[in-house]
Each structure stands twice: as structure tokens, then as C-alpha cells.
Amino acid sequence: MILSVDVGNTNISIGAYEAENRLFVCHILTEPDKTEVEYAMLFHHILHLHRQSEQDLEGAIISSVVPPLSPVLKAALQLCGAERVLQVGPGIRTGLNIRIDNPAQLGADFVAAAIGAMDRYPLPAIIVDLGTATKISVVDRSRTFIGGSIMPGVKVSLDALSNRAAQLPHISLEGPVPVIGTNTVDSMKSGVLLGAASMIDGMIARYEEAAGPAASVVACGALADVVVPLCRREITVDSTLRIDGLYAAWRKNSV
Ligand SMILES: Nc1ncnc2c1ncn2[C@@H]1O[C@H](COP(=O)(O)OP(=O)(O)OP(=O)(O)O)[C@@H](O)[C@H]1O
Ligand SMILES: CC(C)(CO)[C@@H](O)C(=O)NCCC(=O)O
Numbered sequence: 001m002i003l004s005v006d007v008g009n010t011n012i013s014i015g016a017y018e019a020e021n022r023l024f025v026c027h028i029l030t031e032p033d034k035t036e037v038e039y040a041m042l043f044h045h046i047l048h049l050h051r052q053s054e055q056d057l058e059g060a061i062i063s064s065v066v067p068p069l070s071p072v073l074k075a076a077l078q079l080c081g082a083e084r085v086l087q088v089g090p091g092i093r094t095g096l097n098i099r100i101d102n103p104a105q106l107g108a109d110f111v112a113a114a115i116g117a118m119d120r121y122p123l124p125a126i127i128v129d130l131g132t133a134t135k136i137s138v139v140d141r142s143r144t145f146i147g148g149s150i151m152p153g154v155k156v157s158l159d160a161l162s163n164r165a166a167q168l169p170h171i172s173l174e175g176p177v178p179v180i181g182t183n184t185v186d187s188m189k190s191g192v193l194l195g196a197a198s199m200i201d202g203m204i205a206r207y208e209e210a211a212g213p214a215a216s217v218v219a220c221g222a223l224a225d226v227v228v229p230l231c232r233r234e235i236t237v238d239s240t241l242r243i244d245g246l247y248a249a250w251r252k253n254s255v
């Protein structure tokens, strides 16, 4: 069994794989102060909860946008018996050409999602990742990552708004979203959710003007389920894009 571990600024997403099969997916909170033993205990329990044995754990692949946690998680996975632990970064074969000013600067979550997209969807692909940050990027027909955009995540901007405005409450993003709000909560939902959806539609149009029509538009990240249904553009939600992309990278490096 191989574990893919995608470390974001809010959540750590974990996928377990055996040959062609994904055995389970789960998410834990990103907690930078936890030690390697604490993460090892979490991995241990997660395997147990999913009726898997630590004995079967062969290796793992990590993508991390929280640099201090990377060595901690690597050590935790080794404590659980993973003999080989890879990390997305220089020296790892991904099949993705990264053609930006400084490829080493690119967040590993962009890389993981791009590998997932080129593995499963027709290229050129536009990828919309709705996590802590919202990210849009494009992989062209020749498997080249040509660049992207980074904006405040939907929840991050909503929280910033509630924190900065004395009369605005903290709200959840569930339920119907009216276009024209007639009370504070509905007006916030309209602004934040339809605003994000319209921004994404508009950005996709601009990406296609700049890079040509996309053969696929794929979305991932914990907020994709809330925002993508509000978009006008046809977008495929694929919530395991990053962890499946990581496993694809593992396989490319284990031959
Ligand atoms: N059910 C949920 N589970 C986890 N996060 C959620 C959920 N619903 C909304 N969110 C929000 O989604 C964001 C986290 O998304 P995700 O797990 O995709 O991000 P991440 O990988 O931690 O972030 P990034 O890759 O941008 O650093 C947070 O802003 C969080 O508040
Ligand atoms: C933009 C975030 C924070 C999104 O998770 C991450 O991808 C990151 O830290 N990236 C580094 C900067 C870059 O990708 O250009």
C-alpha cells in the first residue's frame, strides 16, 4: 500500500492505494505544532479505522505547501513503516514540464493537481483549485504547466470580511444562494459565492483568450462542491485530483 499525503494550509488530505485501486481517502487538520509521533499516531489510527494493516505500508509520497511540516510528516510515515517516502520537488519525475520563471517556486499543490489533470483529462486543461487559496492554472497540450493565478480562498475572504465589519456575522456557506440578497446573510452569500463563481467563469474565459480553448476544465479543493454548481461554465469536480496525481507521480518514480 502507498499513501499520498497532500499537505495544504488548512487540511492534510490522505489517499491510500494498492495497484490500480484507491482504498480510502481522508482529511485531517494541518497543525504545524504537532510532532512526528503525533502524526504517526494519527496515521496509525487512520489505517486501523480503514481496516488496513501498517504491515502493508510500503511507501508514501508527500506534497506540501507548509515547509516546516514536510520533514515531520516524512518521519511520521517512516515510523509507521513506509520505507520509501518521496516528496514532490526537484529530483522527482512527474511527467509535467514546468515552464514558469522559477519552477522551484511553484507550490506542490499546483504540481499535484496538474499531474492529476494530465493523467485523467484531455489537454489543454484548466484547473481550478478551491482550497485555502483559490488557484487557477493551465496545462497545455504538450504537458507543460504554463502558469496560473492565486487569489484569496472563498472561506478566507468571507472570514476576513466578517472579522473586519462590525455588523457582519460569521456565516456558513450552506443553503440556497439568491442573486439579489434581501437580508445580511443572503447578501453575503450572494456576494461571496456568486462572486467567486462569476470570477471563475470570467477567469476561465480570459485563460482561453490567452492560451486557447481548453479541452477540459477540472475543479478540486474542499470548496469546489459549493462553488462549482454556481458556475455557468461546465466544470468537472474531481475532489481526489491532487492525491490521485500524487499517486500517479509515485508510480512514475517507482519503475
Ligand atoms: N467540509 C470541509 N472540510 C474541510 N475544509 C472545508 C470544508 N468546507 C469548507 N472548507 C474550507 O475549504 C478550505 C480548505 O480546502 P482544502 O482542504 O482543499 O485546502 P488546503 O489543501 O488545506 O489548502 P491549500 O492547498 O490552498 O493550501 C478551507 O478554507 C476550509 O475552511
Ligand atoms: C498559493 C498556495 C499557498 C496555495 O496553496 C501554495 O500553492 C503556495 O504556497 N505556493 C507557492 C507560490 C507559488 O505557487 O507560486
Ligand SMILES: [K+]
Pocket: 006, 007, 008, 011, 012, 013
Ligand atoms: K489538502
